[in-house]
Amino acid sequence: MASRNRKRNVTIIDVAREANVSYSTVSRVVNNNPHVREDKRERVREAMAKLGYVANPLARGLAGGQAQVIGLLVRDLVTEYVAQILLGIDEELATHQYDLMLYTTHHRRAKESQYIQTLTQGFIDGLLLILPLDPGAYLETLRRHQFPYVVIDHQGFDDFSPTVVSTNTRGAYEATEYLIKLGHRRIAFIAGSENTSSAIERLEGYRAALQAHDLPFDPALVQSGEFDQPGGFHAAQKLLSLPERPTAIFAANDASAIGAMDAIRSHGLSIPGDVSIIGFDDIRQSAYCYPPLTTVRQPLIDMGRIATRLLMTYIANPAHPRERVVMNTELVIRESCAPPRSAGQA
Amino acid sequence: MASRNRKRNVTIIDVAREANVSYSTVSRVVNNNPHVREDKRERVREAMAKLGYVANPLARGLAGGQAQVIGLLVRDLVTEYVAQILLGIDEELATHQYDLMLYTTHHRRAKESQYIQTLTQGFIDGLLLILPLDPGAYLETLRRHQFPYVVIDHQGFDDFSPTVVSTNTRGAYEATEYLIKLGHRRIAFIAGSENTSSAIERLEGYRAALQAHDLPFDPALVQSGEFDQPGGFHAAQKLLSLPERPTAIFAANDASAIGAMDAIRSHGLSIPGDVSIIGFDDIRQSAYCYPPLTTVRQPLIDMGRIATRLLMTYIANPAHPRERVVMNTELVIRESCAPPRSAGQA
DNA sequence: GTGAAAGCGCTAACAC
DNA sequence: GTGTTAGCGCTTTCAC
Numbered sequence: 142m143a144s145r146n147r148k149r150n151v152t153i154i155d156v157a158r159e160a161n162v163s164y165s166t167v168s169r170v171v172n173n174n175p176h177v178r179e180d181k182r183e184r185v186r187e188a189m190a191k192l193g194y195v196a197n198p199l200a201r202g203l204a205g206g207q208a209q210v211i212g213l214l215v216r217d218l219v220t221e222y223v224a225q226i227l228l229g230i231d232e233e234l235a236t237h238q239y240d241l242m243l244y245t246t247h248h249r250r251a252k253e254s255q256y257i258q259t260l261t262q263g264f265i266d267g268l269l270l271i272l273p274l275d276p277g278a279y280l281e282t283l284r285r286h287q288f289p290y291v292v293i294d295h296q297g298f299d300d301f302s303p304t305v306v307s308t309n310t311r312g313a314y315e316a317t318e319y320l321i322k323l324g325h326r327r328i329a330f331i332a333g334s335e336n337t338s339s340a341i342e343r344l345e346g347y348r349a350a351l352q353a354h355d356l357p358f359d360p361a362l363v364q365s366g367e368f369d370q371p372g373g374f375h376a377a378q379k380l381l382s383l384p385e386r387p388t389a390i391f392a393a394n395d396a397s398a399i400g401a402m403d404a405i406r407s408h409g410l411s412i413p414g415d416v417s418i419i420g421f422d423d424i425r426q427s428a429y430c431y432p433p434l435t436t437v438r439q440p441l442i443d444m445g446r447i448a449t450r451l452l453m454t455y456i457a458n459p460a461h462p463r464e465r466v467v468m469n470t471e472l473v474i475r476e477s478c479a480p481p482r483s484a485g486q487a
Numbered sequence: 488m489a490s491r492n493r494k495r496n497v498t499i500i501d502v503a504r505e506a507n508v509s510y511s512t513v514s515r516v517v518n519n520n521p522h523v524r525e526d527k528r529e530r531v532r533e534a535m536a537k538l539g540y541v542a543n544p545l546a547r548g549l550a551g552g553q554a555q556v557i558g559l560l561v562r563d564l565v566t567e568y569v570a571q572i573l574l575g576i577d578e579e580l581a582t583h584q585y586d587l588m589l590y591t592t593h594h595r596r597a598k599e600s601q602y603i604q605t606l607t608q609g610f611i612d613g614l615l616l617i618l619p620l621d622p623g624a625y626l627e628t629l630r631r632h633q634f635p636y637v638v639i640d641h642q643g644f645d646d647f648s649p650t651v652v653s654t655n656t657r658g659a660y661e662a663t664e665y666l667i668k669l670g671h672r673r674i675a676f677i678a679g680s681e682n683t684s685s686a687i688e689r690l691e692g693y694r695a696a697l698q699a700h701d702l703p704f705d706p707a708l709v710q711s712g713e714f715d716q717p718g719g720f721h722a723a724q725k726l727l728s729l730p731e732r733p734t735a736i737f738a739a740n741d742a743s744a745i746g747a748m749d750a751i752r753s754h755g756l757s758i759p760g761d762v763s764i765i766g767f768d769d770i771r772q773s774a775y776c777y778p779p780l781t782t783v784r785q786p787l788i789d790m791g792r793i794a795t796r797l798l799m800t801y802i803a804n805p806a807h808p809r810e811r812v813v814m815n816t817e818l819v820i821r822e823s824c825a826p827p828r829s830a831g832q833a
Numbered sequence: 834g835t836g837a838a839a840g841c842g843c844t845a846a847c848a849c
Numbered sequence: 850g851t852g853t854t855a856g857c858g859c860t861t862t863c864a865c
Binding site: 496498499500510511514517518542543545546547548549550551552 | 842843845
């Protein structure tokens with residue numbers, strides 16, 4: 142264990158000596174405590190500037206104050222989905238003088254609760270969770286610790302958690318309805334990872350739209366795509382090998398839609414001529430794939446931003462009532478959908 | 488300032504009491520210090536397990552130990568380029584029991600040095616820097632503090648810094664040569680942000696290839712694309728308005744290449760029929776844009792991974808000699824390049 | 834309003 | 850090998 146060769150940094154004590162006050166006064170100034178006379182406050186400020194004082198977040202955290210850091214718990218960093226949310230978080234954070242600690246679970250449940258343990262020790266002041274794997278296991282812990290947190294894109298289970306979600310069901314409904322109105326009758330669905338509520342809700346939206354338009358729900362037309370590109374590819378493979386091939390595919394997210402597009406082409410079929418395809422999320426790739434993907438836009442950046450804003454509120458004011466924010470999705474029509482070849486029959 | 492309602496966590500002292508040893512012994516066990524008798528070590532381990540002890544990183548850091556956290560200093564999170572490197576870092580970190588602290592400068596130089604100040608206070612054990620803006624200003628500070636760090640994708644300025652880079656010059660040379668061999672004579676270059684060494688080196692590679700093949704260097708054919716999509720778009724606009732239009736464009740990165748593709752199409756030109764285009768990086772979008780982009784692949788994930796591995800080495804062994812790792816680039820041929828229409832003349 | 838002093842949980846000398 | 854103890858830099862009572 143190599144010993145740290147840390148040069149002594151300027152501490153609160155140096156500042157106190159320079160300003161000729163006790164060091165608790167310096168602490169008060171640093172923390173904007175109003176009980177300091179104006180002239181002293183000024184003197185301290187000058188001393189801080191002169192010495193180039195920077196608070197030590199470690200010491201602050203340890204002593205029970207704010208570390209000025211929030212944590213972000215995610216499954217992985219691979220997806221554009223997470224990247225976009227992260228973008229929003231980061232942007233918002235910049236205006237709050239907070240830093241970000243990244244906790245990646247790499248899809249292992251055990252890691253989630255393990256992290257939560259460390260977290261509540263003062264290293265971070267609050268926690269953002271994107272699409273948690275198994276929240277039941279530890280949201281309770283967070284609440285008991287009165288630890289500020291906000292969940293992004295997860296609902297169900299738990300009605301007490303502050304959450305930012307989007308209108309998954311309605312978005313899926315609209316996407317499916319769009320295909321129906323184009324004249325499609327055999328519409329397949331590439332589902333997301335089971336037991337994520339967004340996946341479940343999108344499936345619900347799909348079924349609801351079918352039902353509303355008196356179309357039968359055929360379980361054979363639903364394949365899991367695991368929310369990723371390879372998953373979408375394989376799901377589409379199966380769907381396209383069906384005796385009665387679907388004329389349109391609705392994928393539960395863009396990543397699996399893009400995988401599905403590969404599969405469609407590898408079957409020698411054209412998009413949207415032979416098969417229409419629609420996704421969900423509107424990640425950057427979707428506008429640039431070929432043909433540009435029609436999709437349900439989820440305001441990911443805003444979701445990250447708003448979740449962060451909520452968290453900041455809860456940190457500043459622990460008594461603040463916890464909210465649940467629902468963001469609107471929006472159908473973005475590009476070029477991957479067309480009426481089916483047999484549309485005339487409709 | 489809301490006071491933290493922190494429930495008392497299990498500390499080293501609780502473990503010591505449970506195991507009936509002094510708490511420095513517990514500390515030794517936690518830190519794998521060999522000077523502990525096996526039976527006591529075992530007893531401590533059991534006590535830790537029983538009580539569910541988790542070390543407090545704050546206290547460890549403060550007391551001069553390792554916080555088990557490394558920092559990552561980046562300009563922004565917007566780009567696939569950074570996202571890919573981050574991916575590699577994250578993957579490698581997972582095998583090391585280290586966590587990641589994210590510092591985003593949002594392109595403001597002042598923030599960079601401000602961060603460095605806080606960093607050297609023990610919050611993190613080491614620092615990774617991606618494409619630093621103004622390293623001269625603080626790499627010296629880091630060195631003086633003997634603070635472990637690794638720079639990704641930056642060279643020049645500074646010969647003492649451990650670095651991971653790729654063969655920018657050679658990659659650009661090969662890309663340009665590829666276009667030349669296809670028969671192109673008027674090859675434009677969309678440059679990256681000035682004063683980043685990778686941008687400079689890619690320009691060098693481009694010039695060197697022209698020279699090697701006895702083609703004149705025409706400054707009018709070089710436009711800055713700022714390494715991003717809008718930048719690439721505007722640069723291409725200018726290039727395509729030139730009296731003698733280039734038949735091929737080499738963009739200093741994929742993001743600007745994709746922007747350029749938009750511009751080419753908006754001029755009513757086809758790719759690669761009228762204009763060939765080649766990029767640099769090989770981000771995910773490149774394989775999925777239309778037509779799929781020929782590009783110079785830079786092993787971004789590996790660069791992140793290797794940089795992290797180096798950093799881990801330096802943290803564990805401060806005396807370890809600092810290295811400079813150069814990663815090979817590779818030409819990835821897809822469908823955005825073809826011989827010029829007038830190739831017969833060549 | 835302000836200072837003194839007691840921790841926060843831990844590492845690393847230092848004794849034995 | 851193992852225990853004792855002095856900090857690390859700060860927040861927060863508690864007196865005055």
